[in-house]
Structures are given as C-alpha cells and as structure tokens.
Amino acid sequence: MRADALRNRAKILAAAEEVFVESGADASTEEVARRAGVAIGTVFRHFPTKNDLLAAMMKELAARLARDAETLAAEGDPETAFFTFFTQAVEQAAGRKTVVELLGVDIEVGSQAQLLRAAIGTLLVNAQEVGAVRDDVRLDEVMALFTAAAHGALHAGWSRDLRARTLSIVFAGLRPF
Template sequence: MRADAQRNRARILAAADEVFAAKGASASTEEVAARAGVAIGTVFRHFPTKNDLLTALMSALVRELAQEVESLVRQGDPATSLFTFFAHLVERASSCRTVVDLLGVDVRISDQLQLLREAVGILLDQAQAAGVVRATVLLDEVMALLAATSQGALHSGWDPDLRERTLAIIFTGLRSAQL
C-alpha cells in the first residue's frame, strides 16, 4: 500500500473512532469522511461497506485490549492485573460508545475476540494461582461480568463514583474468601 493510502487509512480509522465513540454505530460514513478530511470515495476505497469500517475499528480495539492484557500478563502483578484490566475496560466503555455498541454489530472479529478471551483467561489463572480470586470462578463468568458491566457503564450514564462502587461489589464477589 502506498504511503499516502496508508496515511488516509489511518486518518479514516482515527476519525471513525471519534465519530462512532460520540454517536455510536449509527453514525454515517459521510461524518467519518468529513472528520478525516477525505472524500467519501476514499473511505469506500478502503472500506467498501460501513460494516467493513466497523469491523476494522473493532478489530483494532480488540487487538489493543489484547495487547494490554498481554502486557499485564508479562509485567503486571498477578494479584491485581485482572482487576486492573477489568476496571480499565469498564472505564473505557463508560466514555466510549464504540466499545459496547459495536458488540451488537455483525462484525467479523471472532478470532480477535478469542485471543482476548484467552488473554483474560491467563489473567484469571494468574489471579487464582496467587490466591486472590476464588478457584470456583470460571472464565465464562468473568467475560459475562465484563460485558454486562461495560454495557451498564455506557447506558446508565454512570458517574465515576457509581462505577467504582459497582466494581468494588464485583471484585468482592470474585475475591478469595481468605482476603
């Protein structure tokens, strides 16, 4: 891909992130083109359909989240990394419609979501091995809590205090009885 085409693609994705974060998945590709400073034809050359653009945006987001988890796995404290990631994702969801809205759009990112799921599973395993999360907590439960809490953060207009109180309740439920 030519350098100018790569720059246009990056500008389109950055603009799409801003537009969809502000307006949700119902925002138009024309708004994305205007924000990126390119013609609508340029958007469609890179992303033939709006769904292709949403797929690229969600794929980039999931890759970014997976990289964050991988960094926590390598460098984080096993006793806190799961909670750190959980809180960050919910905080991001509360300020960014894209995180939650795109989960309901038919985007083809199942491979990336599986990688994210596996990475969260490693954080869970580490937390359980460190004795801070109950051994009976399953990955499916953690993923369901992540999804539900992110959805709640977006749609209830959570203020930071409510988000923190809610996370404290969830984290208390996950923690080992010994703590």
C-alpha cells in the same frame, strides 16, 4: 499499499472510532469521511461496506485491549493485574461509546477477539493461581461481566464514583469468601 493510503486508513479508523463513539453505530459513514478529512469514496475504498468499517474498528479495539492485558500480565502480581485490567477497561469504556456497544454484536471481529479472550484468560488463570479469584469462576462469566460493565459504564453514564462502587461489588463476587 502506499504510504498515503496507509495514513488515510488510519485517519479513517480514528475518525470512525470518534464518530461511532459519539453517536453509536447508526452514525453515517459520510460523517466519518468528513471527520477523517477524506471523500466518501475513500472510506468505501478502504472498507467496502459500513459493516467492514465497524468490524475493522472493533478489531483494533480488541487488539489494543489484548495488548494492555498482556502487558499487565507480564508486569506485576496476578491479582493486581486482573483487577486493574478490568477497572481500566471499564474506565476507558466510560469515555467511548460504540467500542462497547459492539463488543458482543454480530459483527465479525474474528481472530482479534480471540486474542483478547486469550489474554484475559491468562489474567484470570494467574489470578486464580494466587487465590485472588474463586476457582469455579470461568472465563465466560468474566467476559460477560466485563462486557456488561463496560456497556453500563457507557450507556447509563455511570459517574466515576458509581463505576467504582459497581465494580467493587462485582469484584467481591469474584473473590473467594
């Protein structure tokens, strides 16, 4: 792929995130093209289907989150890592939209999502090893709570304060008694 094509691909993905975040997955591909400053044909050359565009966007997001998780896991103590990641991701979701709207949709996110799941899995296990999270909590529930919280932070327009209060309840539920 040529340099300019790569640049366009990136511009389109960025625009897609912007647009879909603002208006949900129903936003038009045309709008994405406009925002990216390319013609509509260019979008479809890179992503033959609107769905492909959404999927590519999700992959990027998942990859980004996975990287964040890995970084946190590598850095500090497990307890902080786990709860920080959870909090950060929800904070980010509060400013975005589709991001979360899609984190569970039928779109094929594929391997990238596995990576994210694995990364969160690591955070969880580490946290459990130091006794920061109950042992009977499984990754499935954590992912579920994660998605739900992110989704909520967005749709209900939770205020920063409400986000904190809601998460603190979830965190209390995850901690040993």
